[in-house]
Each structure stands twice: as structure tokens, then as C-alpha cells.
Amino acid sequence: MNQSEVLVNQLKQGNQSGFTALVDLYQDMVYNTALSIVQNVDDADDIAQEVFVQVYLSVNTFKGESKLSTWIYRITVTKALDHEKKKKRKKRFGFIQSLFGGEAEEHHHPVEFEHPGVQLEKKERAAELFKALKKLPDKQRIAFTLHKLEGLSNQEIAEIMNTSLYAVESLMGRAKSNLKKILYNYYSEKISDQ
Amino acid sequence: MNKRDKINDLIEQALTSADGVERAVVKPFLLTRINARLNQSKETIWEKASWFIGRPSVAFSGLAMLILINVTVILFNQSEAAPVATEQPAQENMDDFSYTAVSTIYDFENAEPQ
Numbered sequence: 326m327n328q329s330e331v332l333v334n335q336l337k338q339g340n341q342s343g344f345t346a347l348v349d350l351y352q353d354m355v356y357n358t359a360l361s362i363v364q365n366v367d368d369a370d371d372i373a374q375e376v377f378v379q380v381y382l383s384v385n386t387f388k389g390e391s392k393l394s395t396w397i398y399r400i401t402v403t404k405a406l407d408h409e410k411k412k413k414r415k416k417r418f419g420f421i422q423s424l425f426g427g428e429a430e431e432h433h434h435p436v437e438f439e440h441p442g443v444q445l446e447k448k449e450r451a452a453e454l455f456k457a458l459k460k461l462p463d464k465q466r467i468a469f470t471l472h473k474l475e476g477l478s479n480q481e482i483a484e485i486m487n488t489s490l491y492a493v494e495s496l497m498g499r500a501k502s503n504l505k506k507i508l509y510n511y512y513s514e515k516i517s518d519q
Numbered sequence: 520m521n522k523r524d525k526i527n528d529l530i531e532q533a534l535t536s537a538d539g540v541e542r543a544v545v546k547p548f549l550l551t552r553i554n555a556r557l558n559q560s561k562e563t564i565w566e567k568a569s570w571f572i573g574r575p576s577v578a579f580s581g582l583a584m585l586i587l588i589n590v591t592v593i594l595f596n597q598s599e600a601a602p603v604a605t606e607q608p609a610q611e612n613m614d615d616f617s618y619t620a621v622s623t624i625y626d627f628e629n630a631e632p633q
Binding site: 345348349352353356357360366369370373374375377378381382440441442443444447450451453454457473474501504505508509512513516 | 541543
């Protein structure tokens with residue numbers, strides 16, 4: 326029996342120390358995945374909490390057909406995308422409220438996200454890459470993020486996204502091609518302005 | 520380097536900028552915050568239950584069901600309590616309504632000598 330199977334069994338029996346060990350083992354993975362997707366430190370922390378609460382509450386539905394890490398990755402990606410949708414809805418509602426004279430909540434729009442783990446000399450380019458990533462369709466963005474930032478193989482990504490290996494390869498190809506187009510337009514304007 | 524080459528170079532730099540990215544560090548006391556949230560979610564189950572019961576459609580359906588059960592029980596009891604005509608011997612009736620009939624312990628004890 327490997328470590329994750331032991332942890333799952335402990336969790337299913339309601340063992341608190343099992344849950345503590347699970348959080349300790351997967352917190353970096355969950356937080357960094359969420360951070361790469363939502364590009365906000367506070368939101369990523371919030372999502373990490375939500376993910377572990379979900380893991381605790383639904384561990385009995387985990388049948389062990391996939392790896393524990395794959396299951397947790399899947400929950401993280403779903404929660405992060407849900408979080409983004411909720412945020413967009415809130416923003417839209419706030420905008421409509423402000424049109425009718427209501428007091429809309431103040432929203433801060435960070436201009437550029439700086440990933441804390443990026444090397445100093447690459448920070449500017451990385452910020453531009455993250456900005457471009459935001460413009461990709463969800464599936465392409467998730468595939469690219471899991472590959473580039475989490476270092477996962479296409480096979481692992483296919484398992485997380487519940488799709489075929491061929492589909493992931495196709496998503497990766499389209500993601501790179503779209504990113505190049507977005508970045509090309511961005512740099513063209515930037516150079517023209519100079 | 521012409522403009523196009525410069526742009527392509529910048530694109531390449533941007534695409535490889537995330538290579539070798541280090542893990543971001545989680546804020547301290549994540550487990551404490553998770554446990555707090557878990558306790559909160561346990562409370563909200565009851566809140567959700569009370570919210571569900573308090574919904575007008577559920578409340579009115581429940582009330583209608585309660586009234587229906589009550590009416591059914593009353594009607595059922597009434598049909599059971601309907602008087603059933605029975606034939607009793609004439610002597611028995613006479614004893615029951617007779618003034619001198621002994622019906623209590625007190626009467627037994629204080630019966631007048633005949």
C-alpha cells in the first residue's frame with residue numbers, strides 16, 4: 326500500500342492526522358496550480374482552502390481508479406475555474422449596479438501578475454505571458470499551465486482533464502499558436518509606440 | 520535586427536520565461552484556516568436545511584399535507600364511531616334504567632333491606 330492509499334484510508338476513517346498529512350503533502354501543488362490559473366495570491370489561498378474542504382467532505386466518493394494527486398488536481402482546476410466565473414459575474418453585477426446608481430463594490434484590477442517563483446530577470450516577460458494566458462480559452466489555458474508551470478506530462482494532463490492524449494496534444498498546439506498571435510499583436514503595438 | 524525578428528525574439532523570451540519557475544510558498548497556517556472553514560461548512564448544512572424548510576413552496580406543501588392528514592384521520596374516526604343498532608333484551612333495558620337498580624359500590628353497601 327503506497328502513501329496516498331494509506332492517507333485515503335485514514336481519511337475515510339475520519340482520522341484527523343491523516344488529513345493533516347494530506348494537506349501537508351499536497352498544499353504546494355494545490356496552491357501553485359490555483360495561483361497559475363487565477364493569477365492572484367489571495368484567491369489562490371482561498372481556492373486551496375476550498376479544495377481541501379472538498380477533499381475532506383467527498384473522500385468517500387474517491388474510488389482509487391485514478392491517482393490521488395490526479396483527483397486533487399481535478400478538484401483544484403474545477404474550483405479555480407468556478408472561482409473565476411464567480412468573480413466575473415460579480416464584476417458584471419457591480420457594473421450594472423453602478424449604472425443604476427447603486428453602490429457597487431470596488432474592484433481592483435491588477436495590471437500585471439508577477440508570479441513569485443519567476444526569476445528576477447524574466448519577470449517582465451513572464452508578466453506578459455501571464456497576461457496573454459488570460460486571453461486563451463479555458464481548456465487551452467489549463468493544458469498549457471499544467472504543462473509549463475506544473476511540469477506535467479501530456480498523459481497526466483489527459484487524465485486530469487478527463488480527455489484523450491491526442492486531445493491534449495491538440496490543445497497544447499493551439500495554445501502555443503494562439504499565445505504567439507496574442508504576444509505578436511502586443512509586442513507590435515509596444516514597439517510601434519516606442 | 521528588423522522589427523519582425525525583434526518581435527519573434529520577445530515572443531520566444533516570453534514563452535520560455537516560465538521555464539524553471541520555482542514553487543510559490545503557501546501562506547502560513549493553511550491547515551488552521553481549512554479547519555475553520557470545515558467547521559463553518561458544518562454549520563451551514565443546518566442553515567441550508569432551515570432555508571429549505573422555510574421556502575414558501577415547501578412550507579405551504581408541508582402545511583397542506585398536515586391538514587390533509589388531520590382531515591383524513593377525523594373522517595376515518597367519525598365513520599368508525601357511527602352508532603350501531605343492536606338488539607338488547609327488554610329485561611336488560613329495564614334493569615339499566617330502573618330507579619332501584621344498584622349501580623355503584625355505595626349503593627351495594629347501603630342497600631335498604633327489603
